[in-house]
Amino acid sequence: MAKINKLGVIGAGQMGSGIAHVAALAGLDVVLNDVTADRLKSGMATINGNLTRQVAKKVISEDARSEALKHISLADSLDGLADCDLVIETAIEKEDVKRKIFHDLCAVLKPEAIIASNTSSISITRLAACTDRPERFIGIHFMNPVPLMELVELIRGIATDDTTFEAAKEFVGRLGKLVAVSEDFPAFIVNRILLPMINEAIYTLYEGVGNVEAIDAAMKLGAHHPMGPLELADFIGLDTCLSIMQVLHEGLADSKYRPCPLLVKYVEAGWLGRKTQRGFYDYRGPKPVPTR
Numbered sequence: 086m087a088k089i090n091k092l093g094v095i096g097a098g099q100m101g102s103g104i105a106h107v108a109a110l111a112g113l114d115v116v117l118n119d120v121t122a123d124r125l126k127s128g129m130a131t132i133n134g135n136l137t138r139q140v141a142k143k144v145i146s147e148d149a150r151s152e153a154l155k156h157i158s159l160a161d162s163l164d165g166l167a168d169c170d171l172v173i174e175t176a177i178e179k180e181d182v183k184r185k186i187f188h189d190l191c192a193v194l195k196p197e198a199i200i201a202s203n204t205s206s207i208s209i210t211r212l213a214a215c216t217d218r219p220e221r222f223i224g225i226h227f228m229n230p231v232p233l234m235e236l237v238e239l240i241r242g243i244a245t246d247d248t249t250f251e252a253a254k255e256f257v258g259r260l261g262k263l264v265a266v267s268e269d270f271p272a273f274i275v276n277r278i279l280l281p282m283i284n285e286a287i288y289t290l291y292e293g294v295g296n297v298e299a300i301d302a303a304m305k306l307g308a309h310h311p312m313g314p315l316e317l318a319d320f321i322g323l324d325t326c327l328s329i330m331q332v333l334h335e336g337l338a339d340s341k342y343r344p345c346p347l348l349v350k351y352v353e354a355g356w357l358g359r360k361t362q363r364g365f366y367d368y369r370g371p372k373p374v375p376t377r
């Protein structure tokens with residue numbers, strides 16, 4: 086695989102828009118795809134908003150912002166990704182959704198292109214096996230928010246070849262990110278450690294050990310976390326948090342990974358955190374207010 090110059094991003098949510106943002110700033114041409122024109126529009130608005138925030142903070146220049154926007158094009162069908170060198174999938178953390186995307190993508194994508202998933206937890210080996218190119222399939226796992234977080238986890242499936250790994254590593258380096266290599270086991274490294282901590286914080290709330298504000302204050306002031314665990318869960322998305330705990334619970338068959346019933350209840354209510362304006366906090370007013 087020659088150098089990656091044209092990137093496809095499937096999913097224009099938090100992570101897809103963040104990856105498109107940093108790749109465009111690094112000078113790559115980016116094609117951003119989602120299932121609806123509305124999502125593409127809101128994804129572009131997010132990118133523009135975060136670029137503008139970085140100009141305001143003098144992290145980038147106004148020229149860099151306008152140049153980056155010129156590198157991003159939108160595609161409401163996978164056909165628009167046909168000549169990409171690398172496509173990163175960032176759809177919701179549901180294996181059936183990802184498998185369907187890969188099935189449809191393989192039909193249009195040039196044979197030598199690499200396919201990656203930004204999955205938080207799902208087996209790269211299993212996802213690769215549902216494509217026509219397991220050797221050219223890899224996990225490229227960015228952290229949220231992508232423009233600010235330095236780390237990217239690289240996860241090889243059992244069939245990922247060295248050329249693909251090296252091309253992914255070079256691509257991530259060009260985006261100014263640092264790599265941690267994880268073996269392909271449930272939730273890799275970051276989420277194997279972080280999500281059980283978040284789940285435990287939700288159990289602490291569920292069992293009445295503390296209220297929302299006390300739990301978040303305890304970890305921000307007592308452990309110098311930049312966000313409290315419940316605030317962070319809302320930031321990640323409670324649906325994504327639940328999916329990761331389910332992957333850990335099923336994949337490692339250990340009851341210590343069972344998702345807290347309160348997390349299940351919030352997701353069932355559609356209270357997914359920031360992205361739906363309500364989770365452990367209600368974001369609809371001037372400042373976040375605990376919902377419990």
Ligand SMILES: CC(=O)CC(=O)SCCNC(=O)CCNC(=O)[C@H](O)C(C)(C)COP(=O)(O)OP(=O)(O)OC[C@H]1O[C@@H](n2cnc3c(N)ncnc32)[C@H](O)[C@@H]1OP(=O)(O)O
Pocket residue numbers: 135136138139204205227228229230231232233234275276279311312317321325
């Ligand atoms: C789930 C997975 O699969 C893997 C994961 O990602 S696990 C989660 C990993 N991420 C974390 O742990 C994040 C922990 N939080 C932090 O590090 C910090 O709170 C932060 C870096 C996110 C923001 O730090 P901060 O000092 O508040 O930065 P600041 O620049 O003032 O940002 C303030 C706000 O802008 C957001 N922000 C700033 N720049 C941003 C950007 N370019 N893109 C997106 N969001 C941005 C911050 O999240 C915060 O949001 P609100 O405005 O809605 O409050």
Ligand SMILES: NC(=O)C1=CN([C@@H]2O[C@H](COP(=O)(O)OP(=O)(O)OC[C@H]3O[C@@H](n4cnc5c(N)ncnc54)[C@H](OP(=O)(O)O)[C@@H]3O)[C@@H](O)[C@H]2O)C=CC1
Pocket residue numbers: 095096097098099100101118119120121124174175176177178179182186203204205206226227228229320321322325360
């Ligand atoms: N949130 C986080 O902190 C992190 C998440 N991740 C992983 O990244 C992925 C995306 O997460 P995140 O960005 O938070 O999720 P979001 O819910 O913010 O975005 C998911 C996006 O995927 C779109 N989508 C759903 N189905 C399809 C499809 N069939 N084709 C194309 N787009 C589709 C959704 O559109 P619509 O809303 O219209 O369905 C939405 O725009 C997940 O695998 C997650 O585990 C990785 C690191 C951090």
